[in-house]
Amino acid sequence: MHPALLLIELGAVVLGLGLLSALAVRVGISPIPLYLLAGLAFGHGGLLPLDTSEEFIGVGAEIGVVLLLFTLGLEYTPDELVANLRHTAPVGLLDLALNAAPGAMLALWLGWGPVGALVLGGVTYISSSGIVAKLLGDLGWLGNREAPVVLSLLVFEDLAMAVYLPILTTVLAGVGVYTGAVTMAGAITAVAVVLYVALRHGRLVQGFLAGPRVGADAESGQNDEVLLLKVLGLVLLVAGIAQQLQVSAAVGAFLVGIAVSGPLAESARQLLSPLRDLFAAAFFVFFGLQIDPATLWPVAGYAVLLAAAGVLTKFATGHLAARRAGIGRFGRARAGAALVPRGEFNIVIAGLAVAAGLDTELGALAGAYVLILAMAGPLIARAVEPLLRARRRAVPADVMPAR
Amino acid sequence: MVEIERTALPGIGLRHTITTERGRQVGVISHRTGRRDLLIYDRDDPDTCAETMPLTSDEAGALAELLAPQRIVERLAELENQIQGLVTEQIPITPGSPYETRTLGDTRARTRTGASIVAVVREGQVFHSPGPDFRFTANDVVVVVGTGEGASAVADILANG
Numbered sequence: 001m002h003p004a005l006l007l008i009e010l011g012a013v014v015l016g017l018g019l020l021s022a023l024a025v026r027v028g029i030s031p032i033p034l035y036l037l038a039g040l041a042f043g044h045g046g047l048l049p050l051d052t053s054e055e056f057i058g059v060g061a062e063i064g065v066v067l068l069l070f071t072l073g074l075e076y077t078p079d080e081l082v083a084n085l086r087h088t089a090p091v092g093l094l095d096l097a098l099n100a101a102p103g104a105m106l107a108l109w110l111g112w113g114p115v116g117a118l119v120l121g122g123v124t125y126i127s128s129s130g131i132v133a134k135l136l137g138d139l140g141w142l143g144n145r146e147a148p149v150v151l152s153l154l155v156f157e158d159l160a161m162a163v164y165l166p167i168l169t170t171v172l173a174g175v176g177v178y179t180g181a182v183t184m185a186g187a188i189t190a191v192a193v194v195l196y197v198a199l200r201h202g203r204l205v206q207g208f209l210a211g212p213r214v215g216a217d218a219e220s221g222q223n224d225e226v227l228l229l230k231v232l233g234l235v236l237l238v239a240g241i242a243q244q245l246q247v248s249a250a251v252g253a254f255l256v257g258i259a260v261s262g263p264l265a266e267s268a269r270q271l272l273s274p275l276r277d278l279f280a281a282a283f284f285v286f287f288g289l290q291i292d293p294a295t296l297w298p299v300a301g302y303a304v305l306l307a308a309a310g311v312l313t314k315f316a317t318g319h320l321a322a323r324r325a326g327i328g329r330f331g332r333a334r335a336g337a338a339l340v341p342r343g344e345f346n347i348v349i350a351g352l353a354v355a356a357g358l359d360t361e362l363g364a365l366a367g368a369y370v371l372i373l374a375m376a377g378p379l380i381a382r383a384v385e386p387l388l389r390a391r392r393r394a395v396p397a398d399v400m401p402a403r
Numbered sequence: 404m405v406e407i408e409r410t411a412l413p414g415i416g417l418r419h420t421i422t423t424e425r426g427r428q429v430g431v432i433s434h435r436t437g438r439r440d441l442l443i444y445d446r447d448d449p450d451t452c453a454e455t456m457p458l459t460s461d462e463a464g465a466l467a468e469l470l471a472p473q474r475i476v477e478r479l480a481e482l483e484n485q486i487q488g489l490v491t492e493q494i495p496i497t498p499g500s501p502y503e504t505r506t507l508g509d510t511r512a513r514t515r516t517g518a519s520i521v522a523v524v525r526e527g528q529v530f531h532s533p534g535p536d537f538r539f540t541a542n543d544v545v546v547v548v549g550t551g552e553g554a555s556a557v558a559d560i561l562a563n564g
Contacts, residue, residue, distance in 0.1 A: 075413075075414035076413060076414055080411065080413050080414075083411075084413055129414070133414060133415070140452060140454075140455035141452070142412065142415060142418075142432055142440065142452075142455065143418070143430060143432060143440065143442035143444070143452030143455050144450060144451055144452045145449065145450035145451075146450060147412060147418075148410050148411065148412055148413075148418075151412055151413045151414060151415065152413060154413075154414070155413045155414065266435060266436065327450050328448060328449075328450050330448055330450060330451055331450035331451070
């Protein structure tokens with residue numbers, strides 16, 4: 001290992017990602033697809049293979065997944081999750097069925113078996129809460145009547161991930177039915193225990209993380225350094241233990257995020273967001289690294305097909321969910337369009353499958369799928385309102401269907 | 404009374420909207436970060452927010468001051484004029500008061516004086532019709548309605564027990 005070479009390679013990669021991120025901001029899309037492309041370029045069979053820093057980026061990628069899920073968990077309070085689960089369940093299940101189906105069916109048709117179907121169904125199912133939430137804010141759609149419908153669906157999907165990831169980890173580990181069942185029971189118990197602790201004894205967790213308050217820190221509230229190290233340490237530790245128990249590191253981190261709430265969650269988010277951005281970028285690059293660009297071409301056709309199906313099924317989901325909430329035509333179309341982007345978690349799922357040594361084509365297909373929808377999703381959402389307005393002008397007012 | 408519609412935005416914060424007499428809708432998103440968005444809805448489509456204006460908490464506070472037509476004290480004064488013979492008094496719980504950490508029920512104010520505690524103002528927030536298990540803290544302001552005699556008797560209880 002040459003330290004100088006490592007620093008040079010790493011520096012060049014991070015700087016390159018910074019430039020790509022700037023480009024993404026300018027064009028108004030998510031940087032995730034650009035990071036993936038960068039990974040493809042650097043990877044095996046790519047333009048500039050990385051030798052020295054790949055191992056480091058690999059470890060960074062693990063931390064990236066953990067931090068992505070942790071900050072996602074921070075966004076939600078336990079009460080919100082429980083209240084949400086009650087009234088979103090019917091639409092949420094419809095979302096699951098409609099959107100997992102295309103992936104699962106294609107996997108079966110391609111002969112990847114039930115495990116492949118489980119993976120690809122997960123890849124096509126989940127929307128990117130990161131991209132969607134940002135999109136709603138950027139477009140000024142948070143005030144719209146359909147915003148809570150969209151956000152509730154995202155919450156449901158994220159909760160579904162907390163159940164899905166342990167199942168996937170167990171299945172990918174290829175353990176027997178008995179061990180699998182024990183692991184599953186353990187995972188579900190862990191989720192229940194964390195929700196219970198967070199709901200009833202949230203203060204204990206807060207107290208441990210926020211203390212001690214001595215000297216000047218007592219007045220300012222908390223010491224950033226102490227909080228950063230404690231929170232990061234706790235998250236990595238729980239994630240590691242969860243992984244050891246086959247529950248999936250990501251889910252462990254998500255649960256810690258949920259358990260931390262209130263003002264502490266706000267501070268933790270501010271402190272950890274920069275770290276999250278860095279390591280998440282490492283994660284997307286690492287996923288790209290593992291895909292040989294040559295394997296992309298054979299699956300490109302399927303990826304386009306799957307992406308088209310993914311747009312339609314999410315559109316239908318958003319449409320139906322908004323209609324159920326008594327929202328008009330415009331809002332229904334916007335809800336459908338907002339849900340289209342896929343991103344980080346689709347790659348997390350595919351990453352688990354690739355790491356477990358499943359068909360390499362599956363990784364390539366998932367990568368291409370996310371590339372298409374992470375780029376196209378925000379563009380579709382931007383286009384939907386002007387299109388609707390143009391149509392409204394073309395149709396006389398009295399022909400508009402009554403709400 | 405204006406009806407305020409409250410909607411939770413999971414992961415973001417809360418949204419409150421009101422419909423004006425003329426049928427327009429206006430609302431506010433309270434982000435968890437303290438940011439506020441002022442929302443003006445589309446004239447033709449009540450589902451669509453036509454304008455979203457982000458405000459810092461200071462700006463939102465300034466706007467609220469400008470919009471508030473009367474403060475709570477003036478409102479109470481108005482109420483007082485409507486019902487003759489009743490007075491409204493605002494009595495602070497001073498630090499060291501015997502009820503500093505005790506409950507409203509402990510004061511037995513209504514039984515002892517005939518006057519009622521109708522609200523408590525704490526750090527600018529109003530708690531309407533507090534129940535007997537409402538616990539006072541120092542610097543709460545207790546709003547009492549009753550006869551002049553009754554109200555000052557409550558003040559005496561809160562100060563001296």
